[in-house]
Amino acid sequence: MAKVKISDVAREAGVSLGTVSNALNHPEKLRPETLKLINETINRLGYLPNQSARQLAGGATKSFGLVLPRLDHGFSLQIASGAHNEARKHGYDLLIANADNDDILEDHYLRYFMGTQMSGVMVQPMASPDWHPAMTKMPVPIVHLDIHCSEPGYYVAADNEAQGRIIAELAIARGAHHIVVVGRAAFMQLTLRVLGIHKALALHPDIKIEVIDAGEWNTAADGYGIGSQIAERPADERPDFVVGLTDVLASGVVSALVDKGIAVPGQVRVAGCDGNPLAWSGSVPLTTVAPPGYEIGRKGVQLLMEQIENKAPAKIKHIRVGSAARTVTAVAAEDINRQELVRPFLLERASTQASSQTDATAINLGAYL
Amino acid sequence: MAKVKISDVAREAGVSLGTVSNALNHPEKLRPETLKLINETINRLGYLPNQSARQLAGGATKSFGLVLPRLDHGFSLQIASGAHNEARKHGYDLLIANADNDDILEDHYLRYFMGTQMSGVMVQPMASPDWHPAMTKMPVPIVHLDIHCSEPGYYVAADNEAQGRIIAELAIARGAHHIVVVGRAAFMQLTLRVLGIHKALALHPDIKIEVIDAGEWNTAADGYGIGSQIAERPADERPDFVVGLTDVLASGVVSALVDKGIAVPGQVRVAGCDGNPLAWSGSVPLTTVAPPGYEIGRKGVQLLMEQIENKAPAKIKHIRVGSAARTVTAVAAEDINRQELVRPFLLERASTQASSQTDATAINLGAYL
DNA sequence: GCTTGTACTTGAAACGCATCAAAGGGGCCG
């Protein structure tokens, strides 16, 4: 268990300390035989470079940190996936921390990453980043994901408002009269979705809208609870359209409604947000608005790279993904050929990597709509 | 952007270097006024401790590393969640790395974590850990998750074989004659599930069994592909029971079968593995066997803590979760009151934390079974 | 044989912090 250090390797191989270091970092500078000898010694001794010492001596290492509010959220995972692939492409490592829906923890991990001499840090913040103590005086490049900052800084965000608008337009097209929005609107992103819904509905004062908080975790169980509550209302107080601010929530709502004998989409239509793959890969898929999470993660890393390479201080630079109109228009369930809709999913990996300006898209498989 | 260091704080506050260090690490040793003064200076200057230097000077920091094969896999997330909660409980940080189904990357991150002076490292390995170069001569406590090691070392694993057995018994109970197992059996855990299925079926030579590889990623799209292929077979070559080694796979299979006009569960029954919440929270839930991922993560951290506190060299110590019989017996779809089954889900958080010896459980909501 | 150049190799100096033995200061008792 005693740790082997670089000096042990050097002694054992009969070379100097600096040479071993070169073998690790600039192998081209060494005579092939020396390199071979050193590598053999390294393996024989089981030497592992001490990253702390490396970082301390050599400045930043090639790695990024990513702080996520929650891991079991499909959207965050898409971000992580996009960020990961892009980071690897540039030869960087990606370390992920789970803030577990906790402000304090989020801040904690943010500071941790900054102090670890990461080359850059990304956050998908729960609240506005302007709130963040760690936001000011940042010693490393930082990029905010899925949120809009007012302070100078970099961010890349999906247009959550647009998502809300898309959903609202969907509801209007379906002739909704009473919409219930389910979810904890306290989360910044969800707030924006709600805002988008409200804005789109401003021209339709006849449509009643109601927002129900679903508890801190936005789980399927929360959705189930709200769904039950909705089902038990007298028919005339019951909405004809339910929006889950999260696919998981919407899923729970559908579950409860069906259990209580409410026809979906016959009596109540249900739609979600997130584009969680499972939500539309099952046999009875959920309608959902998919923000381009993968793309957001990718772009985040690109912004980080940009800052690193220019060594410029963080100027204001925002990328907004998905602010344009949706590309797949909502259509009636009956009009849809399921096959056609599954195909884009099969090609998902390829397409999200290719298109640089993916829009938020209403994926309508219509089963509950 | 110039980094503030501890000496800057010391100078600015008019105290010595060591005092600032104490303010950070042993605040109780300082006079309250001094502490206050230093803290104010720290905030004013925006000082962030350099973690690398800290770790180098002070030995290991209180943080764990977790290497996961894939993030979009529900089971891995449950592990991450359990590990996270337990780690925080002990005041440790948890950093997660995504190996992206890549041997090399897995090894890379493992070494990275070990070199970072983490207090401990956990992996959910893709292949047998005995394979791992980094496995030997480990300078920090390590725990393997969801896998069985033959070499001395610590691991905590669900009994994947038992899961396979449960599924097989489910199939037998349903009177299956021809079973198709879908998934990349090359993954160790999936191999064991397949093994369990085979073992359970040994006494039923009349039941035909077939294993179909679903490609490297085990995605819903892969499942859809296999499902289509199955649907197109002549009726007498078509299985009457399909097992997805992953919920996502099973989900894709159901999707394809339904699309092609095959009745589920009328003509073909489908079940999955993983206990992915979305798989059984929708209105038409999938039958799945749920290994206790949360518990595995929790136990993993506990094993790490044990090693740290005893400072003992790694002896052989294995925890096996879920080797006993299932607690929720498979029942026919018609017999099930949906409400009852949703309730345990609602209580999931509480229950997984309470029970220390959770079993792999067949959660049968029966819709496709 | 001497110089110049080339190709490697060396080792000392920093990196920013935690630690700890030692010093300082103040109160208490004799």
Added chain:
DNA sequence: CGGCCCCTTTGATGCGTTTCAAGTACAAGC
């Protein structure tokens, strides 16, 4: 007033690397 002890603060030392100016060995050119 001196001695003692306790509480607080100090600053030199070392953690394992990287880096880089300086060194060595050897070959080619004169």
